[in-house]
Amino acid sequence: MPPARxxxxxxxxxxxxxxxxxxxxxxxxxxxxxxxxxSPDIAGWLAGIGERLGYRVFLIAILVFTAAYAGLIxxxxxxxxxxxxxxxxxxxxxxxQAMVFAGPILLSTDVFSYIAYARMGxxxxxxxxxxxxxxxxxxxxxxxxxxxxxxxxxxxxxxxxLLSYPLAPLGLKGALWxxxxxxxxxxxxxxxxxxxxxxxRGLDAVRALIVVxxxxxxxxxxxxxxxxxxxxxxxxxxxxxxxxxxxxxxAGAAVVAGTxxxxxxxxxxxxxxxSRRRLATIxxxxxxxxxxxxxxxxxxxxxxxxxxxxxxxDAAFVSTDSFATEIAHLFGKPGVFPVDHDLLKVALxxxxxxxxWRTWRGYDWVAASxxxxxxxxxxxxxxxxxxxxxxxxxxxxxxxxxxxxxxxxIQALFIIHQTSPLFAPVQ
Amino acid sequence: xxxxxxHVDPPSLRGLPRWLRPGSAEAGEPxxxxxxxxxxxxxxxxxxxxxxxxxxxxxxxxxxxxIADLRTWRTYTGHxxxxxxxxxxxxxxxxRREVICGNTSPGPPKARTQICLVIYGPIVDGHRxxxxxxxxxxxxxxxxxxxxxCFGPASLGRCAR
Numbered sequence: 130m131p132p133a134r135x136x137x138x139x140x141x142x143x144x145x146x147x148x149x150x151x152x153x154x155x156x157x158x159x160x161x162x163x164x165x166x167x168s169p170d171i172a173g174w175l176a177g178i179g180e181r182l183g184y185r186v187f188l189i190a191i192l193v194f195t196a197a198y199a200g201l202i203x204x205x206x207x208x209x210x211x212x213x214x215x216x217x218x219x220x221x222x223x224x225x226q227a228m229v230f231a232g233p234i235l236l237s238t239d240v241f242s243y244i245a246y247a248r249m250g251x252x253x254x255x256x257x258x259x260x261x262x263x264x265x266x267x268x269x270x271x272x273x274x275x276x277x278x279x280x281x282x283x284x285x286x287x288x289x290x291l292l293s294y295p296l297a298p299l300g301l302k303g304a305l306w307x308x309x310x311x312x313x314x315x316x317x318x319x320x321x322x323x324x325x326x327x328x329x330r331g332l333d334a335v336r337a338l339i340v341v342x343x344x345x346x347x348x349x350x351x352x353x354x355x356x357x358x359x360x361x362x363x364x365x366x367x368x369x370x371x372x373x374x375x376x377x378x379x380a381g382a383a384v385v386a387g388t389x390x391x392x393x394x395x396x397x398x399x400x401x402x403x404s405r406r407r408l409a410t411i412x413x414x415x416x417x418x419x420x421x422x423x424x425x426x427x428x429x430x431x432x433x434x435x436x437x438x439x440x441x442x443d444a445a446f447v448s449t450d451s452f453a454t455e456i457a458h459l460f461g462k463p464g465v466f467p468v469d470h471d472l473l474k475v476a477l478x479x480x481x482x483x484x485x486w487r488t489w490r491g492y493d494w495v496a497a498s499x500x501x502x503x504x505x506x507x508x509x510x511x512x513x514x515x516x517x518x519x520x521x522x523x524x525x526x527x528x529x530x531x532x533x534x535x536x537x538x539i540q541a542l543f544i545i546h547q548t549s550p551l552f553a554p555v556q
Numbered sequence: 557x558x559x560x561x562x563h564v565d566p567p568s569l570r571g572l573p574r575w576l577r578p579g580s581a582e583a584g585e586p587x588x589x590x591x592x593x594x595x596x597x598x599x600x601x602x603x604x605x606x607x608x609x610x611x612x613x614x615x616x617x618x619x620x621x622x623i624a625d626l627r628t629w630r631t632y633t634g635h636x637x638x639x640x641x642x643x644x645x646x647x648x649x650x651x652r653r654e655v656i657c658g659n660t661s662p663g664p665p666k667a668r669t670q671i672c673l674v675i676y677g678p679i680v681d682g683h684r685x686x687x688x689x690x691x692x693x694x695x696x697x698x699x700x701x702x703x704x705x706c707f708g709p710a711s712l713g714r715c716a717r
Binding site: 554 | 577589593594605609612620
């Protein structure tokens with residue numbers, strides 16, 4: 130295909146991405162939809178343009194977005210550098226991120242839990258590691274917190290909780306915009322670091338940017354819901370970048386910092402240590418753990434640093450979108466039983482042991498970490514869209530193409546699993 | 557950029573069995589291991605794809621049943637209300653028997669006296685059969701203690717009063 134034609138096709142696909150995003154954001158701004166959590170009016174200025182967001186329109190928009198995204202990735206693989214320019218890709222990803230940032234909170238009430246935990250600590254003097262948001266039932270944020278989470282203390286790390294504290298006094302709308310801004314900045318940092326890591330490894334940075342920054346789950350679910358997973362991803366990519374720059378102590382410390390946002394990213398550390406085989410990595414991590422334990426303990430007591438308890442609690446949850454539930458249904462079971470949790474844990478341990486051995490034998494630690502994060506999300510009985518994002522930035526900075534293919538495949542299955550209302554819409 | 561290939565491993569590690577010795581570069585990756593991994597990945601992918609497609613089909617069938625149930629509730633009560641609650645678990649997760657509750661007069665969800673219908677059986681002309689039910693006062697959840705005026709065989713023993 131001649132370069133001019135490729136560029137034309139890329140422009141059409143980009144316009145489809147923008148149109149699908151606009152449809153979701155503008156319709157979402159109207160509110161009164163099962164897909165849009167009850168929220169203070171922060172996107173009212175957009176509300177006059179769209180119509181109430183229904184499942185059908187949302188799913189069609191997501192499917193169009195996904196198809197255009199897939200087309201763009203295929204084009205990227207073949208056309209760069211003469212087809213899709215650096216500037217073109219940055220502008221596209223920037224426009225998509227700005228559109229989602231300007232719109233309402235999409236698809237999840239988690240951001241209200243973040244604000245509730247911050248307000249518990251700052252406005253009410255209640256330790257969010259000991260009590261759920263129900264402890265501040267008279268606070269204006271309480272009515273927006275998801276029903277399932279009202280009695281649940283925070284599962285996030287002390288670094289994230291402390292990062293959210295300055296937003297608590299800003300009022301509900303101020304805190305909401307603060308959370309959205311935090312998510313946007315974390316997203317930009319993740320993309321910039323992914324770009325840098327791809328360049329450091331001699332990989333196609335434009336393709337890496339588009340694969341992550343224009344990903345439908347990253348953009349609509351991750352950024353749209355202002356999820357703190359984006360902050361974790363930024364710290365994860367900082368750790369990868371530090372190892373590429375031979376700054377092993379900083380890399381170890383960055384992984385620990387990410388763990389103090391969301392514990393999942395801790396899986397990088399053993400692979401990094403096994404591969405790098407440098408004392409500096411361990412020293413950096415131990416130093417950061419000691420500092421964090423001190424600050425976490427001073428701020429929240431022993432519960433603030435007991436991340437294992439929070440992980441164990443969350444591991445017992447079951448979501449309808451998890452592959453464990455789907456496989457249970459495939460074999461005629463109504464759902465996941467306690468024994469299935471144990472089987473999944475055994476499977477995960479075996480996968481991790483194999484990857485550790487492979488890393489010891491010389492396999493790329495970044496890819497091994499990505500596989501582990503993918504395995505964690507696939508074997509989890511509590512799978513949410515943004516969990517499938519964890520391995521994505523790692524997948525575009527490794528030479529093992531199987532990781533990217535597997536990550537995108539899992540994401541595609543997640544999207545397909547959402548589509549049943551298209552075939553039989555319940556009204 | 558550096559990688560593990562730059563490091564020299566201590567002589568003590570040279571005594572390890574060959575498969576346990578530290579490797580140094582991806583170039584030396586055994587093709588057999590990669591082939592086994594890829595095969596397992598493809599098999600796992602097939603299982604997940606099959607489970608996903610099966611679940612979409614299953615959920616579509618559930619939705620078709622719920623559409624019929626909602627239509628049945630509206631026909632039975634004569635109210636074209638859309639804020640109805642559906643309980644699929646009360647009579648057993650896999651029983652395909654649903655309990656649908658809704659207001660008996662116009663108002664916000666659960667703000668009026670509610671009527672609950674026990675519905676099951678095959679879909680005929682877009683409806684399923686009503687096998688009983690009960691009433692609930694306003695502003696309460698469907699719990700045995702609140703149910704009254706039970707009717708039909710499916711409600712036997714389900715009312716407290």
